[in-house]
Amino acid sequence: xxxxxxxxxxxxxxxxxxxxxxxxxxxxxxxxxxxxxxxxxxxxxxxxxxxxxxxxxxxxxxxxxxxxxxxxxxxxxxxxxxxxxxxxxxxxxxxxxxxxxxxxxxxxxxxxxxxxxxxxxxxxxxxxxxxxxxxxxxxxxxxxxxxxxxxxxxxxxxxxxxxxxxxxxxxxxxxxxxxxxxxxxxxxxxxxxxxxxxxxxxxxxxxxxxxxxxxxxxxxxxxxxxxxxxxxxxxxxxxxxxxxxxxxxxxxxxxxxxxxxxxxxxxxxxxxxxxxxxxxxxxxxxxxxxxxxxxxxxxxxxxxxxxxxxxxxxxxxxxxxxxxxxxxxxxxxxxxxxxxxxxxxxxxxxxxxxxxxx
Amino acid sequence: xxxxxxxxxxxxxxxxxxxxxxxxxxxxxxxxxxxxxxxxxxxxxxxxxxxxxxxxxxxxxxxxxxxxxxxxxxxxxxxxxxxxxxxxxxxxxxxxxxxxxxxxxxxxxxxxxxxxxxxxxxxxxxxxxxxxxxxxxxxxxxxxxxxxxxxxxxxxxxxxxxxxxxxxxxxxxxxxxxxxxxxxxxxxxxxxxxxxxxxxxxxxxxxxxxxxxxxxxxxxxxxxxxxxxxxxxxxxxxxxxxxxxxxxxxxxxxxxxxxxxxxxxxxxxxxxxxxxxxxxxxxxxxxxxxxxxxxxxxxxxxxxxxxxxxxxxxxxxxxxxxxxxxxxxxxxxxxxxxxxxxxxxxxxxxxxxxxxxx
Numbered sequence: 001x002x003x004x005x006x007x008x009x010x011x012x013x014x015x016x017x018x019x020x021x022x023x024x025x026x027x028x029x030x031x032x033x034x035x036x037x038x039x040x041x042x043x044x045x046x047x048x049x050x051x052x053x054x055x056x057x058x059x060x061x062x063x064x065x066x067x068x069x070x071x072x073x074x075x076x077x078x079x080x081x082x083x084x085x086x087x088x089x090x091x092x093x094x095x096x097x098x099x100x101x102x103x104x105x106x107x108x109x110x111x112x113x114x115x116x117x118x119x120x121x122x123x124x125x126x127x128x129x130x131x132x133x134x135x136x137x138x139x140x141x142x143x144x145x146x147x148x149x150x151x152x153x154x155x156x157x158x159x160x161x162x163x164x165x166x167x168x169x170x171x172x173x174x175x176x177x178x179x180x181x182x183x184x185x186x187x188x189x190x191x192x193x194x195x196x197x198x199x200x201x202x203x204x205x206x207x208x209x210x211x212x213x214x215x216x217x218x219x220x221x222x223x224x225x226x227x228x229x230x231x232x233x234x235x236x237x238x239x240x241x242x243x244x245x246x247x248x249x250x251x252x253x254x255x256x257x258x259x260x261x262x263x264x265x266x267x268x269x270x271x272x273x274x275x276x277x278x279x280x281x282x283x284x285x286x287x288x289x290x291x292x293x294x295x296x297x298x299x300x301x302x303x304x305x306x307x308x309x310x311x312x313x314x315x316x317x318x319x320x321x322x323x324x325x326x327x328x329x330x331x332x333x334x335x336x337x338x339x340x341x342x343x344x345x346x347x348x349x350x351x352x353x354x355x356x357x358x
Numbered sequence: 359x360x361x362x363x364x365x366x367x368x369x370x371x372x373x374x375x376x377x378x379x380x381x382x383x384x385x386x387x388x389x390x391x392x393x394x395x396x397x398x399x400x401x402x403x404x405x406x407x408x409x410x411x412x413x414x415x416x417x418x419x420x421x422x423x424x425x426x427x428x429x430x431x432x433x434x435x436x437x438x439x440x441x442x443x444x445x446x447x448x449x450x451x452x453x454x455x456x457x458x459x460x461x462x463x464x465x466x467x468x469x470x471x472x473x474x475x476x477x478x479x480x481x482x483x484x485x486x487x488x489x490x491x492x493x494x495x496x497x498x499x500x501x502x503x504x505x506x507x508x509x510x511x512x513x514x515x516x517x518x519x520x521x522x523x524x525x526x527x528x529x530x531x532x533x534x535x536x537x538x539x540x541x542x543x544x545x546x547x548x549x550x551x552x553x554x555x556x557x558x559x560x561x562x563x564x565x566x567x568x569x570x571x572x573x574x575x576x577x578x579x580x581x582x583x584x585x586x587x588x589x590x591x592x593x594x595x596x597x598x599x600x601x602x603x604x605x606x607x608x609x610x611x612x613x614x615x616x617x618x619x620x621x622x623x624x625x626x627x628x629x630x631x632x633x634x635x636x637x638x639x640x641x642x643x644x645x646x647x648x649x650x651x652x653x654x655x656x657x658x659x660x661x662x663x664x665x666x667x668x669x670x671x672x673x674x675x676x677x678x679x680x681x682x683x684x685x686x687x688x689x690x691x692x693x694x695x696x697x698x699x700x701x702x703x704x705x706x707x708x709x710x711x712x713x714x715x716x
Binding site: 175177178179181182183185186189193194195210214217218220221222224225226227228229230231232244248304305307309310313 | 533535536537539540541543544547551552553568572575576578579580582583584585586587588589590602606662663665667668671
């Protein structure tokens with residue numbers, strides 16, 4: 001069963017596009033805000049097999065605008081996350097289009113412009129139910145994720161410190177920074193300012209194309225780094241694009257234009273309010289101090305959203321942690337592994353962490 | 359005489375707001391594009407007196423969204439640019455609201471949405487006429503400017519190398535980078551997407567408030583640096599703002615909301631096409647190699663528009679040059695001198711340059 005046809009049709013959010021995945025039934029799910037999502041479903045995919053001792057699990061959530069599929073390149077028999085060895089659970093965020101989301105929930109049931117505000121901790125509580133109730137797992141070998149996946153990794157490690165043996169927050173922060181909040185405001189406003197968005201009540205997600213294009217445009221400014229765009233280095237050519245215009249159309253717009261505007265906004269709001277210190281009455285040091293996991297904090301050196309200094313600041317508050325910055329001209333998008341050496345560097349760090357005894 | 363009442367009233371572009379200034383008559387001015395501006399006026403202000411030998415002139419153009427007034431803080435008896443010693447000419451960009459601009463030109467004469475595309479070289483040719491014809495100056499002690507002022511500085515030094523003895527391009531580039539072009543696209547689109555903009559034909563500039571607010575929002579993301587916005591350092595408090603929201607309203611919006619949308623767009627387009635290599639058939643090295651001025655290239659270390667690496671790349675092609683990076687949490691806006699040490703560091707470098715014999 002999928003949620004594909006529960007409301008607005010969108011060929012992007014289908015098994016044809018995303019491969020097989022499962023739905024975990026969260027029932028009438030109460031959010032941190034006190035609001036509820038009735039008949040809430042958490043979509044997830046798994047790789048490998050859970051062993052008898054149930055001690056080989058990895059949880060690998062995804063970033064903004066993503067699904068489980070986008071992180072699959074880091075799972076493979078030649079990779080650190082080897083499905084012959086590990087049982088890899090890849091949960092989809094609430095609101096991402098595969099789990100219960102604005103576009104697949106009818107407005108009268110709280111969908112579209114009526115979708116409630118979801119927080120990172122709601123995702124982690126949902127994932128915790130999946131991990132413990134569906135699979136009976138009590139300890140997780142590694143939780144890792146990129147960007148909003150890093151937010152989820154931090155929330156896992158702070159909320160359930162006794163369960164998480166290793167953590168790799170990649171290019172993301174435990175507490176959203178004021179600068180990120182401004183950036184998120186700007187790219188949300190790019191969508192919401194399109195009259196076709198109509199406060200979240202549209203008949204066709206693709207009619208919001210002007211807003212989605214503006215959204216892609218703002219991402220193009222902040223998503224990579226200035227050096228990537230240098231006219232002599234022409235890094236876009238190494239990535240297979242003939243020009244910056246080609247990159248704009250066939251990378252940035254191609255990525256976002258197929259998606260549902262409300263689903264993007266649901267994730268953006270969640271990102272904008274990510275803060276593990278809600279677990280400790282606003283005390284970030286206390287929250288990060290709770291982490292028991294061996295933690296590799298892995299910022300990307302040219303990341304314009306999450307500069308190394310912001311990540312290092314948080315790393316300094318985590319007891320058993322190392323800062324592992326990764327250089328890449330792809331800025332925040334190094335994780336896409338479009339340059340093979342970026343993917344290799346990330347995989348090498350994951351391997352180091354998995355091989356570190358805890 | 360001013361252009362204040364030639365078309366749309368806007369209390370921002372008045373002598374009441376900007377102090378006294380002069381208008382230089384460019385007549386029927388032909389642009390690099392081949393288009394013409396009939397009855398074209400260049401607004402300018404001067405400080406100090408031109409000496410008898412006419413060898414004490416400084417030319418100090420301004421940045422995007424600016425006027426002569428915004429750089430006046432760097433002219434004073436206790437400053438490197440001392441009006442007792444120097445004759446300081448502060449030209450206003452074509453399109454800036456005081457010189458001939460979209461808002462002060464009636465549409466039937468090429469104003470508002472009909473304003474022609476102006477390039478940086480048009481400004482410099484206009485300024486050259488002012489400097490040589492109005493004042494009979496043959497050599498300039500120093501040309502300097504910040505951001506689009508740096509673009510103008512480079513154009514002066516490349517186009518009239520024999521006239522410019524010293525040059526200080528501050529936080530700007532001789533050739534616009536692809537990344538800047540994307541950023542400029544995004545902030546232009548913020549204005550143009552407001553239905554009230556109406557392709558440049560509006561009755562009231564302040565009706566375009568939604569577009570101007572979005573424009574301010576995008577500037578807030580790129581204009582300072584992530585470290586400025588750090589929630590523990592709270593640099594905005596040192597600058598007199600109580601919160602990021604207060605900074606947004608009383609710095610970013612307060613700055614842009616009084617301005618004319620078409621005037622901003624005219625300057626943005628000009629910025630987007632800045633490129634001194636048009637003087638040398640696209641050969642940037644040849645263009646910068648023409649510079650005879652002793653040149654201090656002064657990037658700001660945390661500038662997200664013009665990173666030190668982009669400025670250093672250009673500096674390496676200028677024969678008699680030094681790279682003088684200036685640290686500041688204010689990113690691109692260090693020039694505003696809101697932190698006294700930023701203003702001091704900039705002034706110290708200008709003093710060093712003026713004291714360097716050439």
